[in-house]
C-alpha cells in the first residue's frame with residue numbers, strides 16, 4: 001500500500017443518502033478475480049446509458065452526460081463529497097477498489113456503513129466523517145465554485161480550502177499510522193504470532209470441540 | 212461481577228490482545244468462504260508466500276455465480292466459470308473443505324454453515340459477505356468482512372477490531388397469526404432506519420423472538436446488516452441447542468455435554484446495560500412490503516406508499532421522490548393494489564425448509580396468476596431441496612406454476628442468468644431492494660415467503676393473514 005500523503009484535489013458532489021455498494025460497483029463486475037481495473041465501471045448504472053458487462057470496451061459505450069463524474073472537472077476528482085450511510089449494503093471491497101482505481105483518495109460524508117468504512121483503510125482510501133452542518137456547507141461552497149478543491153492533511157487531521165479555512169477531522173490513531181506509513185495489517189499482526197499461539201493453547205484446552 | 216451483555220461475553224472470550232485505545236486482536240473460530248470475495252485474498256497469500264493459519268476453520272462453497280438450471284452442463288458464462296474454478300483450485304491447493312457445485316451439501320454459504328453445524332453457539336464467525344450476520348441467531352458473534360480482512364483471517368486467524376456499542380431490540384408480546392420473522396425484521400428496519408444500527412451490535416429479544424424457530428431467528432439476524440449493524444445476536448436457549456445437536460460439524464459424546472454447559476451461559480445477564488434500547492409491540496406488526504429502493508422504505512400491507520409532499524426534511528423528500536420514480540409508483544398508492552411481474556422465493560434470508568413450507572401452504576391448490584411471467588423457488592441448499600422434495604413441496608410448487616430450481620444465490624443479486632429485465636416488478640424474499648440489485652432497472656419489493664407466494668397466485672400484493 002502506498003503512503004498516504006498530503007494533497008490538494010478536486011471535489012465531486014454526490015448529493016444523496018444511502019449510496020450502496022451495489023451502486024458503486026454493480027455485481028456483474030464482481031466476477032473478476034483481480035483487485036484492479038474496476039475504475040471504468042465505478043457507478044456503472046448511473047454513469048452509462050447502456051447496460052454494462054465485464055469485458056466490454058467502455059470507450060465504446062454510451063455515456064450519461066448528466067452524471068457528475070462524466071463532467072469536467074469532476075472526471076479528475078480525488079475527493080468525493082457524500083451524505084448519510086455511504087457504502088451501505090454488500091461487503092464487497094471491490095467498491096473501495098473501484099473508487100481508488102478511478103482516482104479517489106478521500107470520501108467525505110455524514111456517515112459511513114461500518115464494513116465499507118473498515119475496508120477503505122485497507123486500500124488506502126480515507127473516509128472522513130463530518131457533521132451534517134459542515135457537510136451542508138461544503139455542498140454549498142462546491143455549488144458556488146467551479147473547480148472546487150480541498151487539501152487533505154492526514155498527519156494534522158485537517159481539511160482546508162483555497163481561502164485557508166480549516167476543518168479538523170477525527171481518525172483512529174492506529175488506522176492513521178497504517179495509512180501514513182503504508183503498512184500492511186497482516187505483517188503487523190504476525191508480529192504477535194506467539195501471543196496468538198498461546199491464546200489458542202488455552203482456548204482449545206477449554207473448548208476442544210472447536211479445534 | 213458486572214452484568215454483561217451476550218455480545219460483551221462472546222467478545223471477551225475471543226480477545227488475544229488489546230491495545231490501550233481498545234483496539235483488539237480478536238480470534239476467529241469459523242471462516243466461511245465463497246467464490247466472489249476470496250480470489251484476491253488467496254492471491255495475496257500466494258504473492259507474499261504466507262501459509263494459512265488454521266485451515267480447519269475454513270468451509271468453502273460456490274454460491275453467488277452458480278446456475279440454477281441444467282447444472283450438469285457446467286457454467287456457461289466463462290467469467291463466472293473462471294471464478295468458481297479459481298475457488299476449486301485454491302481449495303484444492305490449500306487443502307480446504309469445500310462443497311463443490313454438484314455436491315448435495317452445496318448451497319448458499321449462510322444456509323449451509325448452520326445446516327452442517329459449522330456455526331456453533333459462542334463462536335466468532337466471519338465471511339467475506341455482509342449477511343454473515345445470519346449466524347448470530349446461534350448466539351455467535353458473526354459479521355461480514357472485506358477481502359483484505361478475509362486474507363488477514365486466513366493468515367493470522369485473527370482480526371483487528373474495535374468493539375461496537377450494545378443495542379437491544381425487544382419485540383414485546385407475541386406477533387399475530389401469519390406474521391413471520393421477515394415481517395418482524397422489516398418492521399424493525401422501518402423503525403430504526405438503514406443507518407440506525409451503525410456502530411452497534413444488536414441483540415434481538417422478547418417473546419416474539421424467543422418463539423421463533425432457528426430458521427426464523429436466522430431470517431431476523433440475516434437482515435441486521437440492512438439496519439446498519441454488522442452483527443445481530445440472539446441468546447442461546449433450548450431451541451438453539453436442539454437445532455445444533457447431531458449435525459455433522461457439531462461436537463458429540465462428552466464434548467457435547469461440555470459444550471452445552473458452556474452454551475448455557477450465552478445470554479445477556481440480568482441488569483446488563485445497553486447503549487440503546489428499542490421496543491416494538493409484537494401485535495403492532497402486520498405483514499410488510501418494501502415500496503422503495505432501500506430496506507427502510509417499508510410499509511404494512513394495508514398501507515399506502517408515502518408522499519414526498521408530506522416530508523419536511525428536503526434530503527428525505529428527495530429520496531422518496533427518486534425512489535418512487537425508480538419504482539414506477541405513485542405517491543399514496545395502496546400497496547395491495549400493486550401488480551407484480553415476477554416472484555422470487557429464495558436467498559439466505561428465506562430459502563430454508565420452513566420458508567418453503569410456508570410458501571407452499573399458500574401456493575397449494577392455487578395457480579400462478581396470468582400477469583406473473585415467472586415465479587421461481589430456489590432452495591437454499593441441496594439438502595433443503597432434498598428435504599422439500601421428500602415432503603412433496605416441489606410438486607405443490609410445480610403444479611401451481613412455479614419453477615423449481617437448483618440451490619444458490621440466484622436472483623437475490625442476479626450474478627447468474629436469473630434476473631429482472633428493466634422495469635419488471637418483483638415480489639422477492641431476499642434482503643435488498645437497491646436499484647438494479649436484481650437486474651438493471653428491476654424493481655424489488657421485499658416480502659416474506661408467504662407474502663411472495665400470495666403475490667404470485669393473486670398477481671398483486673395480498674394480506675396473507677386474511678387468507679383461509
Ligand code: SF4
Nearest residue numbers: 342558559620623624
Ligand atoms: S443470497 Fe443474496 S444476500 Fe445472501 S449471500 Fe447470496 S447474494 Fe448475498
